[in-house]
Amino acid sequence: MTESTSAVPSPSLRERRRHQTESEICRSALDLFERFGVAATTVEQIAEAAGVSARTVFRYFPHKEDAALVPHRDIEATVTRRLAAFDGTAPLLPQLEQMWEEILTGFDNGDSDSGRQMLRVWCLISQEPTLLAASLRAEAERMEQTVAVLREALGTDADDLRPRLAAESLSTLGRVTIETWAARRAAGRDVDLLDTFRQAREAAHRLIE
Incomplete structure (x- = not known):
């Protein structure tokens, strides 16, 4: 599958307003979760702050925890572009590793808007079981989308386990990377997100050698 060179259409005014509202709700939810905890924060409080x-709030997010997990548009665009360019004739894992490395690069080691949000979320996740559950639920939904794209690229069906194994493996690798990086940053250590990913990838490769 070749990467499309066509221009990505600009979002409409309605889409921009929707994204702005979504971001405002997300920022408000994160602020409140950090101050009071997830359980003590109500949807009404999130709505008032936003x-x-x-x-x-409920129209955008079925559960209040979901409000803290809004992905940034630039990261979503990276995933969409990478999956659209997936080559079904080439090995799966290296392509998914490259996709994850590009995704993590976009977080700019916690210095970009998306990186700061991710760091805040994962520091919260370590203390909030309901937020962890929401994160795993969102991850499972993205996983199904990724597996469907890989199956289409390979021209296979559900009997072929390669797409799910590859997607699940790299998703776990990415999650372990982010969890480890966030925990080390919270402990005051000067660690780099991409270096952490490469360390995790090397450790995973050694497991199957």
Whole structure:
């Protein structure tokens, strides 16, 4: 599958407003979760802080925990572009590793907007079981989408275990990388996200040698 060179259409005004509202809810939820904890924070409090109604919060997020997990558009675009360019004739794992390395590069070691948000979320996840459950649920949904794309690229069906094994392996690798990096940063250590990913990848490769 070759990478498309066509220009990505600019979002409409309605989409931009929707994304802005979504981001405001996310920022408000994160602030409140950090101050009071997830259990003690209500949807009404999130709505008031974001300047919207509780009904609007529920329209965007079925569960309040989901509000803290909004992915940034640039990261979503990276995943979409990488999966669209997936080559079904080449080995799966190296392509998924490259995709994850590009995703993590976009977080700029916690210095970009998306990187700061991710660091805040994962520091919270280590203390909030319901937020961890929401994260795993979101990860499972993305996994199904990735597996479907890989199956299409390979021209196979559900009997072929390669797409799921490859996607699950790299998703676990990515999650372990982010968890480890966030925990080390929270402990005051000066660690680099990409270096952590490469260490995790090398450790995973040694397991199957």
